[in-house]
Amino acid sequence: MGNEMELNPSPDSSKIKKTPTQTDALGRIRALSQDVVNKIAAGEIIVAPVHALKELLENSVDAGSTSLEIIAKDGGLKLLQISDNGHGINRDDLPILCERFTTSKLKAFEDLTSIATYGFRGEALASISHIAHLSIITRTKESSCAYKAQYADGKLVPAKPGQSADPKPAAGQIGTRITVEDLFYNIPTRRRAFRSGSEEYAKILDMVGRYAVHCEGVAFSCKKQGDSSMGIFVPVNASTIDRIRQIHGSSVANELVEVKVSSDRWGFTASGWVSNANYSVKRTTLLLFINHRSVESSAIKKAFEQIYTIFLPKGGHPFIYLSLEIDPQRVDVNVHPTKREVNFLNEDEIIETICDEIRGGLTKVDTSRTFLTQSLLPGVSIPTIPLTPSKDSQPSTPQRDPRTTQKSTTQKSNSQRPYENALVRTDSRVRKITSMLPPTTRPSNEANGEESQPLKDIEYEYSDKEHVSCRLTTIRELRAAVRDEMHSALTDVFASHTFVGIVDARKRIAAIQGGVKLYLVDYGMLCNEYFYQLGLTDFGNFGSIRFNPVLNLTELLTVAAEQEKAVTGEDALDWDEVVTLVRDQLMGRRNMLEEYFALEISEEGELLSIPLMMKGYTPSLAKLPQFLLRLGPKVNWSSEKECFHTFLVELAAFYVPEPLPPESVLGQMQGEEDAEEHGELAARRKHVLRALENVIFPALKARLVATKGLLKGVVEVADLKGLYRVFERC
Known part of the structure; x- marks a missing residue:
């Protein structure tokens, strides 16, 4: 058989030539070149742009950063940049920064048993430098300037041919900015394996979102290059719950x-x-x-x-x-x-x-389940379910959501009646809760069949004053402080709430509906926070409530001093001196008060106007003397930021609706003096209640940033689904 094979070779085998050099090469073991070794190692560590980002993120967090900014282009393949405000990299360490196995976190192998930091093996930057163009700008706290360095294959390289490769001084803030460009430019097979930049960018957002949730006390932002909108933005002081809400x-x-x-x-x-x-x-x-x-x-x-x-x-x-x-x-x-x-x-x-x-x-927590219902689109009429339908009226079929029209054509033509536990009151105009009360307990205007209408009994004049753009740093800082204290879930409740009614005007408690839940809220606390925020947003652009005839400032302060003396019983205090000191303080700052707060005082000491913060609502002028007196000791006139803050706090307190006596108390007033007081109190009560429903709560819905402190003034009292489960069992 062997001779046969030799005598009759196949046509193809006669054409094969085996050289000794090829055989020897395949049979011997040789060491790979260092360049090949580094690229293989880089391919194991940096599989995709998201892996490079993960290594850079961990290094930045290890550096004690409190703010990280990530910018990506084409899913990180064209550009991947991360900036932090950490402690930076020392200039002397830059030459070996991108060499393999260089790290500040290990000295001996035994240190691996107690390692508690992220990037500890010293391979990330080295691997990136072998498969991308890498540049770094860094500055330490002790350095007078930043330094910029560029790397290739783990070594420093010059920015342009012929220049020195040493790090160059540059402008930069404390921290480090790492820019990775053209990732996998020298590994075309790996580069072609990525299907789309959008898919890689989604992976980057997922990775940034993970660390943004976990790293409390660190601000994160991530976006595409040239895109004005942020893919992810998490403030530094956000709690873990708020971070999850922001991301997920x-x-x-x-x-x-x-x-x-x-x-x-x-x-x-x-x-x-x-x-x-x-x-x-x-x-x-x-x-x-x-x-x-x-x-x-x-x-x-x-x-x-x-x-x-x-x-x-x-x-x-x-x-x-x-x-x-x-x-x-x-x-x-x-x-x-x-x-x-x-x-x-x-x-x-x-x-x-x-x-x-x-x-x-x-x-x-598995005591009840919440089942969400689909809300109506804007403009779709709201179905109403009459409690006592007339004989000749036919049951009305709720209009369907336009989004379900196409789907419903394939189903049966007859529509099913919605379950009662899915009916949610979404518009206060459908029916008022007070219509279910006996006539004797309803507000007077509704008991007579009158609906609450927007306020029209106040006249306004429009001036030619132009809007002023506030650029004061202190006001911006105060606004930022409000945003930092924002409670996202509570803000969402107020932004989508439905006003139900005033529960207790004396205790300043109102009822609102948010989704399928009913809340009792302290509207005094809400108004105090809202008018403070309004003072910040409209700073320098207040309207004015002008007095005719004008009021004497000294007399107003004297009235407030007498009230304070009667309440506190402080006889030893020289109240006349207090009045004089407060008057001098206000007179000495007349120009500033008029420019910023529309609080106008004449040279003769006459009060001409006070700030107008909201159309349709007038604060109680009975609180005006006390407001003016408190501007002396309660406002910090020595510091600009504290001055603005404390003044706006007092102004907000002045604008908060006062507790109102119930109508039963007003009905007990007799005599001429009581009748006059009854008329004033009744008119004030009517004004405040109408303003709360038609002006203040709509303004809260549109502009209030609910802060964490407002959680004390909001109590959930009912949940539609939970109540339905209870009554369903009865």
Whole structure:
């Protein structure tokens, strides 16, 4: 057989020529060139733009940054830039910054057992420099200027041929800006593997969103280059709940349960937020951090999904954010090139302990479920359900949402009656709650069959004063302070609320509806915050309430002093001197008060006007003397920022509607003097109640930024779904 093969060779085999050099080359082992080694290592660590960003994010957080700005172009392939305000990089360290295995966080291999920082192996910047054009601008706190350096293949390179490669002085703030351009420019096969820049940018947003949720105390922003809108923006002082709301939406942020568990036996501490049974999506969202590093764990994810199978409908999945801190000696973080996976001891026991805590938390809150109904589009008429339909009237069919028209044509023509528990009052004009009260308990204007109309009994004159754009730094800082204290969920409630009615005018309590929930609110507290914010937004552009005849400033202050003396009983205090001091303070600052606050005082000490903050509502002038007297001791006249802040606080307090006596008290007044007082109080009560419904609460809906302090003045008293469940069982 062997001879046969030799005598009759195949046609193709006669054409093959094997050279000794090729055989030897395939059979010998040789060391790869350093350039090939570095590119292979870079390909293992930087698989996609999002991996480069993750390494840079971790380095910036390690540098003590409180603000991170990310800009991307073409999904990070053309440009990926991250700027931070951390401690910066020392100029002497720049030459070896991009060499492999250079780090400030390890000295010996044993340090890996106690590592608690992010980028510790010194490979990220080195890998990036081998597959992209890398430039860095950095400045430390001690340096008088910033330094700019450019890198290629781990080494410093000149910006232009013929120039020195040493770092050059440049303008820059304290911190570091790293710019990565043309990622994978020298690996065309890897570059062609990316399908679209939009897909890569979505991965970048996901990664930034993960660290934005976890890194409390750090501001994050991310956008496309040249795009004015932010893909992600999280302020520095946002809480974890607010960060989740900013990234993942209010629907999940409103349905979260806090989880906290620790074990000395297994050496771990876990904290986070998980969605309750009212929230469900098609795919599990798991934000998992182990020792503050974003990682993935199929075992943890599978265990969590198993818990929710008994709480969510079929096909439903949860949202989970979990920060797991494990004793560093129990963790091996050096098992994956991108550090995406970690190994740790007692994994099953730790997972089971966390699952027990989540299961217990979900069981506690699983007392009721919330089912959302689809809201109507603007312009669609609102269905009304008459309580006592007439005989000749036919049941009306609610109009369908235009978005469901096409779908409904394939169904049966007869429409089903909506469930009662899905009927939500969405417009206060449909029917008033006071119409359900007996006639004796209704407000006088409604008992007579009159509806509350917008206020028309106040006349206004328009001046030719032009709007002034306020550029004072102090006012901008005060406005920013309000935004920093914003409570997003409460702001959403007021922005979409429906005014129900005044519950108690003496205690200043009103009822509003937000979605399917009923709230009692302290409208005195709300008005105080709103008028303060209004003072900041309209600063320098107030209208004016002019007095005719003019009022004597000294007499007003004297009246306030006598009232204060009667209330406090301070006889030892020289009240005449107090009046003189306050008058001198106001007279000495007449120009500033008139320019900024429309509080006009003549040279003769006559009060000509006070600020007009809202059309359709006039503050109680009975509070005017006290307001003027408090401007002396309560306003800090020595500091510009504090002066504006304290003055606007007092102005807001002056504008807050005063507590009103009930009509039953007014009805008990007798005699001529009482009759006159009754008329004044009744007129004032009518004015305030009409203004609250028609002017103030609509203004709160349009402009109020609800701060965290307002949580004390808002109480949820009913939920439509919960009430329906109760009555359904009766």
